[in-house]
Amino acid sequence: MMIDRRMYKDFDVMLATMALVIFILGLLTIWSSTQAKGLPFAQSYVLKQLMWFGVGMIFFIIVIKVSYHKFLDMAYIIYAVNVLLLVFVLIMGHARLGAQRWFSIAGFAFQPSEFMKISLILALSAYVGQKKGSMESLENLIVPTALLVIPFVLVLLQPDLGTALLLVPIFFAILLVGGAKLKYLTRMILLGIAFMPVFWHLLRGYQKQRLMVFINPNVDPLGAGYTIIQSKIAIGSGGLIGKGWLNGTQNQLNFIPERHTDFIFSVIGEEWGFLGAIVLVLLYLLIIYRAFDIGNLTSDRYGKCMATGIAVLLSLQVVINIGMTIGLMPVVGIPLPLVSYGGSSLLATIIAIGLLLNIGMRRSTF
Amino acid sequence: MRDRILIIALSILFALIVTGLFYNQILRYSYYSKMSRNNSIRVLPIGGSRGTIYDRNEKPLVTSRLSFDAVISYQEIGDRRRLAELLSNVLGMTGEQIMNAFEKAGRRPFAGVIIAEDIPKDKALALEEASFDTSGLDIETKAKRNYIYKHFGCHIFGYLSEVTEAELDSLKDDGYRMHDMIGRSGLEKYYEGSLKGVDGGTQIEVDNRGHQTRVLGMKEPESGQDLYLTIDIRLQIVSDKLLGDHKGAVVVMDPRNGEILALSSHPTFDPNIFVEHNTSSQRMELLTDNKGRPMSNKAISSTYPPGSVFKIVTASAALEEKKITHNTRFFCSGVYKLGSAGFHCWKDSGHGAQNVVEGLMNSCNVFFYNIGRALGVDRLETFTKLFGYGKPTDIDLTDEVGGTAPGKDWKVAHKKGIWYEGETLNYAIGQGYLSVTPIQVLRMTAVMANNGNLVHPHVVKKIGSNELQNQKPKDLGLRDDTLREVRTGMFEAVNNDSGTAKRTKLSGTIVAGKTGTAQNPHGRTHAWFCGFAPFSDPKICVVVFLEHGGKGGVEPAAIARGIFEEAKNLGYI
The missing domain is CATH 3.90.1310.10 (Penicillin-binding protein 2a (Domain 2))
Structure with missing residues (x-):
C-alpha cells in the first residue's frame, strides 16, 4: 500500500521531468498566444492554467500513492460515473442552445469526455487483465466492445468527433496487447469501416464540413479552411529557428482562432521554428518511449494493458493535434497534451502520467 | 511482442508529422514567409x-434593414490628409474625432476598424464612390x-x-x-x-x-x-395603449386554440435601443430599473396572488365534488368565524344568503370560505393543479415561471410547517401562498370559455413555410352543469347592475368575466380582470393585471372593455 524505498528508486524521474518541461513550454506559449487580449495576470489564462496544475498535483499525489491495482478494482465504478457525467452533460447541453461538452464547477469548466479516455483505459485493462489467457475467444470481446461503444456514442452526440474517434485505437491497442486474436481484431476494423456511412449520418453539419475541408480546404474558406490556411502560414513562416517568443505575427495579429487551445502548436511552430517543434516532438517521444518501456518491464498483465493504452492515447493526441495544424489531419478538436490551455485535458493528462509512474514504481510487486 | 505492431504504426505517424513540419517550415519557408509578411489573405x-x-x-x-458603417484599414491608408478631408466633408467629423478614429484604427493596423456606425445611405454612397481612389477606406x-x-x-x-x-x-x-x-x-x-x-x-x-x-x-x-x-398588431397596439402608464399586463387569446392575439407588459422598452449604437446609457437604464422592471415580461415571468379571479377554480371544484348544487346557499353576515378568528368579506354589512352564481357575481368571500372548508386543502390543491397552476404553460416565450400551487406537502417542504385550517380559507379566495402568472389566469378563463379544455398558449403559427402543429387541448372532464353555473356567475358579474365587473359591460356583445383584488405584502392591492366574449360562443378571452392597481372592478374592467370593443371592431367577436 504505502510507498517504500524501493518504489522511490523506481520512480521514473526522467518521465516526470519531461512532462514538467512540456508543461512549462506550454505555459510560455499560452502567455504568448493570449497576450494580445491584454488581460492582467490575475485574469490571465496562464494563471488559470497554473491553478488547474495545482489541482492536478493533488490528483497526481493521490494517483502515485495508491497502488494502481486499487484503481483497477474500482475501474468499473469510475467508468460508470464517467458515463453518467457524459449523459448529464448531454442533457444539459440539450437544455441550452446547442452543443455543450462541459459543465462548470466553481467557475471552472469541467469536461467529462477528457476523463473518459482514462476511464476507458482503466475499465478495458481491468477486464482484459482479469481474463488472463482467455482473450482469444470471441465471447470475451463482447464486454470490451460494449465498454467502447457506450462512451463512443455519448461523446459523439456531444458532439465531439475527435475525442470519440480517439477512443477507438485505445480499444484496439489494449485488446492487441491483451491477447485478442488478430483475426478478430482485423474483422472488427473492417466491420467498422463498413459502418462508416451510418456513422457519417450521425455527424452534425459542421463536423461533416470539417471532414470535407480536410479533403479540400477551399470548401469552407471562412471556417475550418481559414484556420488551416492561417495555421499553415504561421508554422511555415516560422522557418528553421522561428520568429522568437512573443514575436509571431500570425499569432499576435489574431490570425489564428483557438490558438491558445487546439491550435496552440501553430504558435509554437511560428515562434520557435522547426527546431523548437522538433524538440517538443522529441520530448513527447521520450515520454511515450518510457510508457512502452514501463509496459514491457512490468510483469503484471493489468499494468501492461494500462501503460500501452496511455502510450497510444498520448501518441495519437500529439500526432492528431500537430497533424491538424499543418493540414495532415482533419480539424477535430483534440488538444495538445500538457500544452493546450484547458483544465480537463491537463488534469486528465496529469492523471495518465501519474498512472504510468505508478505502474513503473510497482513493477516488481505482485 | 505484439506491441511491436503498435510501435511501428506510431513511428510511421510520427515520421509523417516530422516530415510535414520539415516540408512546411524548411522547404516551403519562403512561400509562407511571404504570405505572412504580406498578410495577404x-x-x-x-x-x-x-x-x-x-x-x-x-x-x-x-x-432587418441595411445599415452602413465606415471602416478604416490603417495599414492601407495612402493619403491621410485626403482621407481626413473626405471624412470631415461627408460625415461632418471634427478634427479631433478624425484623430481619434485614426488612433483607434492604428491599434489594429491590419484589420478593418469601424469608425462611423450606421451612417445615412446617401452619405454611405458618397463615401463608397470616393473610396475607389482613397485607399484605406471602405463601406461595410x-x-x-x-x-x-x-x-x-x-x-x-x-x-x-x-x-x-x-x-x-x-x-x-x-x-x-x-x-x-x-x-x-x-x-x-x-x-x-x-x-x-x-x-x-x-x-x-x-x-x-x-x-x-x-x-x-x-x-x-x-x-x-x-x-x-398569432398576434394581431392592431389589437396589440390598442392593448398597449389601454395599459398606458400602468404597471402590469394584458393578454388576449383565442380560447379555442390558445392563439395569443396580443400580449402587453408594462413598463415597456424599445428593442431598437439594443441594436443601435450610442445607446449604452439607455440600455443600462432599462436593465437596471429594478422598480419598473421594464425588461421583465409580467404576463409570464412574475407571479402574484390571484385574489378573487381564483374563485372560478374554487367554485368549479365545489360543484365537481358535489359539495354544493346550484341552489346551495350560505349566509354572509360580513364575517366568517373559525374558532375565535374572524375572516371578513370585503363587504362589511354582508351579502345575505348567496348561491354559487351570486357568490361569483358579488365575489362574496364568505360563500367561498364555506365551500373552501367543505372541500379541504387537498381537493383545492388538486383542482388548482388541474387548472394548470403551479407549472408553466409552455408558451413559446422565454423566462416563463410556474408560480406556486400550494398544498400540505408543499408547506412541509417549503415552510417547514403543518397546514392550518385558516390557510384553507385564504386559499379558497385566492390569497395566501398561492401565486400565479397572468397567462395562467388567462388559460383558466379559457377553460370556462371553451367547455372545459386547457389550451396551450402560443405566439408562433408558422416558421418559414412550416405550419406548427397545435398542441391538443387537454379536456379537464368538467361536467356541463359545473361549467354552466360558473359561466352564469361570470355573466352576472358583468351584466348584472350590482355585479363587480359591470364596467366591462358592452352593448351588442355579451361579455362574461370575473374581477380580483389581491392583497399583498408590498402595498396597494393588485387588480385583476379575466373574461371572455361573446358569451354564447366565446372567441376571445382577456386577462388584465395591474400591479398595485387597486380594485379589479375599476380600471382592469374598463381596460378589458376597451379590448373587447376593439376585438369587435376588428371582427373577432
Whole structure:
C-alpha cells in the first residue's frame, strides 16, 4: 500500500521531468498566444492554467500513492460515473442552445469526455487483465466492445468527433496487447469501416464540413479552411529557428482562432521554428518511449494493458493535434497534451502520467 | 511482442508529422514567409440576415434593414490628409474625432476598424464612390434588426445583443462569430435557432495596397427563417395603449386554440435601443430599473396572488365534488368565524344568503370560505393543479415561471410547517401562498370559455413555410352543469347592475368575466380582470393585471372593455 524505498528508486524521474518541461513550454506559449487580449495576470489564462496544475498535483499525489491495482478494482465504478457525467452533460447541453461538452464547477469548466479516455483505459485493462489467457475467444470481446461503444456514442452526440474517434485505437491497442486474436481484431476494423456511412449520418453539419475541408480546404474558406490556411502560414513562416517568443505575427495579429487551445502548436511552430517543434516532438517521444518501456518491464498483465493504452492515447493526441495544424489531419478538436490551455485535458493528462509512474514504481510487486 | 505492431504504426505517424513540419517550415519557408509578411489573405464576411417576424395578417413587425458603417484599414491608408478631408466633408467629423478614429484604427493596423456606425445611405454612397481612389477606406454593409412598432409588443419580440467573448467559446460551433447578435429574450431568444441566418463570405487575396487580386473562395450566406405570429398588431397596439402608464399586463387569446392575439407588459422598452449604437446609457437604464422592471415580461415571468379571479377554480371544484348544487346557499353576515378568528368579506354589512352564481357575481368571500372548508386543502390543491397552476404553460416565450400551487406537502417542504385550517380559507379566495402568472389566469378563463379544455398558449403559427402543429387541448372532464353555473356567475358579474365587473359591460356583445383584488405584502392591492366574449360562443378571452392597481372592478374592467370593443371592431367577436 504505502510507498517504500524501493518504489522511490523506481520512480521514473526522467518521465516526470519531461512532462514538467512540456508543461512549462506550454505555459510560455499560452502567455504568448493570449497576450494580445491584454488581460492582467490575475485574469490571465496562464494563471488559470497554473491553478488547474495545482489541482492536478493533488490528483497526481493521490494517483502515485495508491497502488494502481486499487484503481483497477474500482475501474468499473469510475467508468460508470464517467458515463453518467457524459449523459448529464448531454442533457444539459440539450437544455441550452446547442452543443455543450462541459459543465462548470466553481467557475471552472469541467469536461467529462477528457476523463473518459482514462476511464476507458482503466475499465478495458481491468477486464482484459482479469481474463488472463482467455482473450482469444470471441465471447470475451463482447464486454470490451460494449465498454467502447457506450462512451463512443455519448461523446459523439456531444458532439465531439475527435475525442470519440480517439477512443477507438485505445480499444484496439489494449485488446492487441491483451491477447485478442488478430483475426478478430482485423474483422472488427473492417466491420467498422463498413459502418462508416451510418456513422457519417450521425455527424452534425459542421463536423461533416470539417471532414470535407480536410479533403479540400477551399470548401469552407471562412471556417475550418481559414484556420488551416492561417495555421499553415504561421508554422511555415516560422522557418528553421522561428520568429522568437512573443514575436509571431500570425499569432499576435489574431490570425489564428483557438490558438491558445487546439491550435496552440501553430504558435509554437511560428515562434520557435522547426527546431523548437522538433524538440517538443522529441520530448513527447521520450515520454511515450518510457510508457512502452514501463509496459514491457512490468510483469503484471493489468499494468501492461494500462501503460500501452496511455502510450497510444498520448501518441495519437500529439500526432492528431500537430497533424491538424499543418493540414495532415482533419480539424477535430483534440488538444495538445500538457500544452493546450484547458483544465480537463491537463488534469486528465496529469492523471495518465501519474498512472504510468505508478505502474513503473510497482513493477516488481505482485 | 505484439506491441511491436503498435510501435511501428506510431513511428510511421510520427515520421509523417516530422516530415510535414520539415516540408512546411524548411522547404516551403519562403512561400509562407511571404504570405505572412504580406498578410495577404482577407476574409470579407457577408452576414446571413435574420428571419423577419410577421403578424397573423402577414404584416411585417420585425425586419432587418441595411445599415452602413465606415471602416478604416490603417495599414492601407495612402493619403491621410485626403482621407481626413473626405471624412470631415461627408460625415461632418471634427478634427479631433478624425484623430481619434485614426488612433483607434492604428491599434489594429491590419484589420478593418469601424469608425462611423450606421451612417445615412446617401452619405454611405458618397463615401463608397470616393473610396475607389482613397485607399484605406471602405463601406461595410450589414443587416440591422428593425423593430417597426418600437415598444409595441416588445415583450413578445424580446431583444438582441452581441455575443460575449465568454459565450463565443460554446457558441462558435453553431456558427457564431465575434460581434454577431443573439436573442436575449422573447421570440428572438426562443426561436434563435430558426431566426438566425448562416453567415457566408469571401476569402480574398490582396496586394500590398490592400486591393483585391484574387478570390480564393466564396460561400453564399443563408437567411434565417421567418416567423408568422398569432398576434394581431392592431389589437396589440390598442392593448398597449389601454395599459398606458400602468404597471402590469394584458393578454388576449383565442380560447379555442390558445392563439395569443396580443400580449402587453408594462413598463415597456424599445428593442431598437439594443441594436443601435450610442445607446449604452439607455440600455443600462432599462436593465437596471429594478422598480419598473421594464425588461421583465409580467404576463409570464412574475407571479402574484390571484385574489378573487381564483374563485372560478374554487367554485368549479365545489360543484365537481358535489359539495354544493346550484341552489346551495350560505349566509354572509360580513364575517366568517373559525374558532375565535374572524375572516371578513370585503363587504362589511354582508351579502345575505348567496348561491354559487351570486357568490361569483358579488365575489362574496364568505360563500367561498364555506365551500373552501367543505372541500379541504387537498381537493383545492388538486383542482388548482388541474387548472394548470403551479407549472408553466409552455408558451413559446422565454423566462416563463410556474408560480406556486400550494398544498400540505408543499408547506412541509417549503415552510417547514403543518397546514392550518385558516390557510384553507385564504386559499379558497385566492390569497395566501398561492401565486400565479397572468397567462395562467388567462388559460383558466379559457377553460370556462371553451367547455372545459386547457389550451396551450402560443405566439408562433408558422416558421418559414412550416405550419406548427397545435398542441391538443387537454379536456379537464368538467361536467356541463359545473361549467354552466360558473359561466352564469361570470355573466352576472358583468351584466348584472350590482355585479363587480359591470364596467366591462358592452352593448351588442355579451361579455362574461370575473374581477380580483389581491392583497399583498408590498402595498396597494393588485387588480385583476379575466373574461371572455361573446358569451354564447366565446372567441376571445382577456386577462388584465395591474400591479398595485387597486380594485379589479375599476380600471382592469374598463381596460378589458376597451379590448373587447376593439376585438369587435376588428371582427373577432
